[in-house]
Amino acid sequence: MAPSVDPFSDFYCVIPAGGIGSRLWPLSRADAPKFLHDLTGSGQTLLRDTWDRLVPLSGADRVMVVTGRAHRAAVEEQLPDLGDSNVVLESEPKDSTAAIGLAAAILVRREPGVIVGSFAADHVIRDGRAFRRSVSEGVAAARAGYIATIGITPTEPAMGFGYIQCGDAIAIAGAPHAVGVAAFVEKPDLASAERYVGDGNHLWNGGMFIARADVLLKQIGESDPDLLAGLNELADAWDTPRRGAVVDHVWPNLTKIAIDYTVAEPAAAAGLLVVIPGDFDWDDVGDFASIAKLHSGGRKSDLAILGENARVLADASTGVVISQSGRLISLIGVSDIVVVDTPDALLVTTTANAQRVKAVVDALKLSGRTDVL
Amino acid sequence: MAPSVDPFSDFYCVIPAGGIGSRLWPLSRADAPKFLHDLTGSGQTLLRDTWDRLVPLSGADRVMVVTGRAHRAAVEEQLPDLGDSNVVLESEPKDSTAAIGLAAAILVRREPGVIVGSFAADHVIRDGRAFRRSVSEGVAAARAGYIATIGITPTEPAMGFGYIQCGDAIAIAGAPHAVGVAAFVEKPDLASAERYVGDGNHLWNGGMFIARADVLLKQIGESDPDLLAGLNELADAWDTPRRGAVVDHVWPNLTKIAIDYTVAEPAAAAGLLVVIPGDFDWDDVGDFASIAKLHSGGRKSDLAILGENARVLADASTGVVISQSGRLISLIGVSDIVVVDTPDALLVTTTANAQRVKAVVDALKLSGRTDVL
Numbered sequence: 001m002a003p004s005v006d007p008f009s010d011f012y013c014v015i016p017a018g019g020i021g022s023r024l025w026p027l028s029r030a031d032a033p034k035f036l037h038d039l040t041g042s043g044q045t046l047l048r049d050t051w052d053r054l055v056p057l058s059g060a061d062r063v064m065v066v067t068g069r070a071h072r073a074a075v076e077e078q079l080p081d082l083g084d085s086n087v088v089l090e091s092e093p094k095d096s097t098a099a100i101g102l103a104a105a106i107l108v109r110r111e112p113g114v115i116v117g118s119f120a121a122d123h124v125i126r127d128g129r130a131f132r133r134s135v136s137e138g139v140a141a142a143r144a145g146y147i148a149t150i151g152i153t154p155t156e157p158a159m160g161f162g163y164i165q166c167g168d169a170i171a172i173a174g175a176p177h178a179v180g181v182a183a184f185v186e187k188p189d190l191a192s193a194e195r196y197v198g199d200g201n202h203l204w205n206g207g208m209f210i211a212r213a214d215v216l217l218k219q220i221g222e223s224d225p226d227l228l229a230g231l232n233e234l235a236d237a238w239d240t241p242r243r244g245a246v247v248d249h250v251w252p253n254l255t256k257i258a259i260d261y262t263v264a265e266p267a268a269a270a271g272l273l274v275v276i277p278g279d280f281d282w283d284d285v286g287d288f289a290s291i292a293k294l295h296s297g298g299r300k301s302d303l304a305i306l307g308e309n310a311r312v313l314a315d316a317s318t319g320v321v322i323s324q325s326g327r328l329i330s331l332i333g334v335s336d337i338v339v340v341d342t343p344d345a346l347l348v349t350t351t352a353n354a355q356r357v358k359a360v361v362d363a364l365k366l367s368g369r370t371d372v373l
Numbered sequence: 374m375a376p377s378v379d380p381f382s383d384f385y386c387v388i389p390a391g392g393i394g395s396r397l398w399p400l401s402r403a404d405a406p407k408f409l410h411d412l413t414g415s416g417q418t419l420l421r422d423t424w425d426r427l428v429p430l431s432g433a434d435r436v437m438v439v440t441g442r443a444h445r446a447a448v449e450e451q452l453p454d455l456g457d458s459n460v461v462l463e464s465e466p467k468d469s470t471a472a473i474g475l476a477a478a479i480l481v482r483r484e485p486g487v488i489v490g491s492f493a494a495d496h497v498i499r500d501g502r503a504f505r506r507s508v509s510e511g512v513a514a515a516r517a518g519y520i521a522t523i524g525i526t527p528t529e530p531a532m533g534f535g536y537i538q539c540g541d542a543i544a545i546a547g548a549p550h551a552v553g554v555a556a557f558v559e560k561p562d563l564a565s566a567e568r569y570v571g572d573g574n575h576l577w578n579g580g581m582f583i584a585r586a587d588v589l590l591k592q593i594g595e596s597d598p599d600l601l602a603g604l605n606e607l608a609d610a611w612d613t614p615r616r617g618a619v620v621d622h623v624w625p626n627l628t629k630i631a632i633d634y635t636v637a638e639p640a641a642a643a644g645l646l647v648v649i650p651g652d653f654d655w656d657d658v659g660d661f662a663s664i665a666k667l668h669s670g671g672r673k674s675d676l677a678i679l680g681e682n683a684r685v686l687a688d689a690s691t692g693v694v695i696s697q698s699g700r701l702i703s704l705i706g707v708s709d710i711v712v713v714d715t716p717d718a719l720l721v722t723t724t725a726n727a728q729r730v731k732a733v734v735d736a737l738k739l740s741g742r743t744d745v746l
Contacts, residue, residue: 313733328737328745332730333726334710344701345700347703348710349703360688
């Protein structure tokens with residue numbers, strides 16, 4: 001019998017905590033992004049839920065958070081065990097390739113051979129054990145030189161998620177469920193989504209990536225050599241007194257691009273990407289319909305109420321109410337309603353219109369009303 | 374040719390300004406009743422609109438307002454030309470018989486033979502000329518000893534109003550359109566309302582009464598001798614130093630009853646009541662659906678926005694928004710919605726549910742949450 005090895009011994013978690021969550025306005029704001037809210041009723045923020053899910057895998061001293069300077073205090077308050085050297089502050093948002101790539105470049109210098117796993121700060125996963133099993137397979141695949149992602153077995157024809165079309169099985173020690181990736185599919189229409197759920201060959205794209213840091217960086221370099229050069233310049237200076245000067249010089253010029261385009265799609269095309277099917281609950285809590293669903297357990301007859309000290313008086317109403325103002329909120333005869341009540345802005349819409357909230361945010365930006373964004 | 378006589382020479386207007394307007398919560402409150410709001414977009418309160426409609430009939434020195442002590446300052450601010458002797462303050466609400474009856478009892482002592490007309494402080498009538506014509510006929514009928522009411526020719530099968538079933542024509546000099554009253558009908562169902570509009574024999578009950586003060590008081594006395602005795606005791610003391618003591622003693626024991634039951638129905642049964650059909654617009658602005666209708670001109674595609682400094686961003690939404698909080702209000706894809714946004718309470722419902730708002734107020738009362746009432 002072979003000696004048992006900790007499957008996560010060379011594993012490091014990275015939490016990019018950057019997105020505001022525009023579809024959750026006016027709850028999510030530039031100064032109160034989605035990951036700093038409790039959207040599940042767990043009693044703690046999504047960021048803290050994420051931390052609690054990852055620490056059992058890598059240990060608290062092996063979780064790195066990449067976030068904006070403005071959120072440093074809030075992040076440190078949420079994660080008191082987060083070490084100073086595990087906080088990477090962005091001077092301005094540069095999307096996920098820069099965030100995850102910089103973390104990988106810093107970590108590989110500290111620990112050659114390190115495997116990094118990137119997990120969004122604002123997704124919901126409740127089944128920590130099943131999650132751990134999938135990540136474990138992803139780490140095994142990464143150790144074998146692959147870039148691994150985790151796809152979630154879809155439970156309904158969701159139109160708000162991207163999908164991964166599975167390819168052939170790939171034999172990897174420790175990753176018995178790994179398969180190749182035939183294609184990434186953007187948010188589909190309902191007919192396509194129903195087909196994807198039915199054919200058993202599509203998974204939700206959870207946006208999780210696990211790879212050896214050097215493999216990840218090589219892939220970024222093949223997609224965008226300048227971006228990789230910038231990340232390397234930053235990482236070389238990161239743990240030195242030159243960090244501030246180099247950040248000021250390099251950061252503004254980093255390409256702003258999602259890791260889907262620099263890593264996931266090209267790696268899939270090159271046969272370097274594998275997907276581990278995950279049989280756990282997952283939600284990116286992308287809009288208020290998602291929040292309503294999370295809280296109602298799928299029952300259409302429910303009214304979900306979020307917010308400390310919420311005072312809601314509802315009659316014959318369903319949907320979701322998020323109360324942040326302390327005011328009394330009264331609903332009468334409104335179905336699938338979304339009411340988000342904050343001190344300076346109020347949103348009233350329906351779950352069916354939840355995806356359109358971003359358009360309001362865009363309109364507010366255009367009209368210069370950034371005081372409420 | 375007979376000498377022309379001012380048809381309103383012996384006429385005195387009474388404005389009972391008492392009702393809170395529970396169906397307009399949380400806009401209308403105990404400390405901000407319906408008559409103190411601008412619900413028409415005229416730029417002034419309903420009370421002021423009422424004053425402006427009545428002064429051309431009776432003169433500013435012949436309009437009496439009966440209101441609660443708590444509203445004295447607000448009423449006087451709205452009506453700077455209202456004389457001190459024309460303000461009757463109720464120590465507690467005792468419904469319309471006490472309010473109108475006391476005004477009549479006070480006025481008949483000052484001016485025997487006076488004709489009083491009672492007009493709600495919070496109804497909307499825009500066609501002042503047609504209104505004046507109808508009141509003029511009502512005054513003529515009152516002078517002939519009748520109690521007159523004004524019924525409004527219905528323009529739609531409204532279920533929120535009471536109806537008057539007309540009887541036979543009654544010959545009265547100066548009141549060529551006067552007819553008897555066959556019956557009062559409470560708020561009907563839709564089928565009945567449609568029949569009433571179609572048969573040409575029903576009018577909306579506008580709750581306006583015109584009668585010689587002595588005739589009105591006699592009718593009250595026949596319905597409730599104790600109530601009349603109380604009103605007379607109050608009126609005897611009103612213009613004397615004893616007013617305060619008598620109010621303290623008598624007021625708490627006055628019967629709380631609507632004038633419909635003490636005057637209108639028994640007078641109709643006795644053949645003493647006539648109705649003048651009024652061909653003017655009229656609305657009691659009884660609920661938020663009524664406000665939406667007043668502002669949309671009947672167009673279902675409109676979103677009515679009320680409130681100074683309202684900041685509303687609406688996409689594919691219809692109904693009515695009333696903004697009193699100064700917050701940004703965003704609506705997306707909500708139809709026939711009612712949003713009432715005040716600093717301490719928010720209401721979200723639909724125009725179809727507008728009549729149910731009162732139930733919320735009742736529930737709040739029962740649960741002791743009177744801070745928002």
